[in-house]
Amino acid sequence: RKEVEQDPGPFNVPEGATVAFNCTYSNSASQSFFWYRQDCRKEPKLLMSVYSSGNEDGRFTAQLNRASQYISLLIRDSKLSDSATYLCVVNRGKAAGNKLTFGGGTRVLVKP
Amino acid sequence: EPEVTQTPSHQVTQMGQEVILRCVPISNHLYFYWYRQILGQKVEFLVSFYNNEISEKSEIFDDQFSVERPDGSNFTLKIRSTKLEDSAMYFCASSEAQGSAFFGQGTRLTVV
Numbered sequence: 001r002k003e004v005e006q007d008p009g010p011f012n013v014p015e016g017a018t019v020a021f022n023c024t025y026s027n028s029a030s031q032s033f034f035w036y037r038q039d040c041r042k043e044p045k046l047l048m049s050v051y052s053s054g055n056e057d058g059r060f061t062a063q064l065n066r067a068s069q070y071i072s073l074l075i076r077d078s079k080l081s082d083s084a085t086y087l088c089v090v091n092r093g094k095a096a097g098n099k100l101t102f103g104g105g106t107r108v109l110v111k112p
Numbered sequence: 113e114p115e116v117t118q119t120p121s122h123q124v125t126q127m128g129q130e131v132i133l134r135c136v137p138i139s140n141h142l143y144f145y146w147y148r149q150i151l152g153q154k155v156e157f158l159v160s161f162y163n164n165e166i167s168e169k170s171e172i173f174d175d176q177f178s179v180e181r182p183d184g185s186n187f188t189l190k191i192r193s194t195k196l197e198d199s200a201m202y203f204c205a206s207s208e209a210q211g212s213a214f215f216g217q218g219t220r221l222t223v224v
Contacts, residue, residue, distance in 0.1 A: 034212050043203055043215040044155060087155065091211060097160035097168020098143050098210050104154040 001026050004103035006088050013078045013110045020074040021106045023088030031093040033064055035073050038085045038105065047073075047086070078110045114138045116216035118204050124222045125194055133189045133219045135204030144187045145205040145213060146179065148172070155203070161187065194223045 006023045013019045033050040050062040050071050061074040071088055088103040117136045125131050137144050146158040159169040159179055178190045191198055201220050207213040
């Protein structure tokens, strides 16, 4: 089983609509969780951290369910500029060298 | 805004040659990493470096690879005897502590 799994998409989203997608992780020792965004042939950029209580950053809402080992991202009022690949990322902490483990990404295409 | 910088942006090398990829992490960061992304695939962890030593490495990071922090600012990845399958985007990243990391813009390595 892959350590971090994501639906690759693409999710075709009309501009202004809401889109949500999940990610599952296999290692219950994972300590911290993030969503990164990656544009074509560019570096991953941190979008937001994900907390157990759920957190929001503008139009973006992230949720973490430790019991079921999944993370979600919801994008409201989608903009054309939200078109990108969204990477689910987990960190198992210092004992694992603080490394980030990436999912394969979910591709989102926002269309006018 | 501080950023991770990588040089060169693109490196073409002949199979069997050695390459050195260079990175300048964010100055107050303590953890340094190398990741790679083969075209169309996910971001893969190679190695993490903390307190002047490797703290974690993946199966990919075999004897062909080495890392070094030759001075207080640079962090390098050396790939000896390059193979065609080493062609990928190599990302350097750094972090202040446990958690998320900031990525450089990457070096696209093409082995011919």
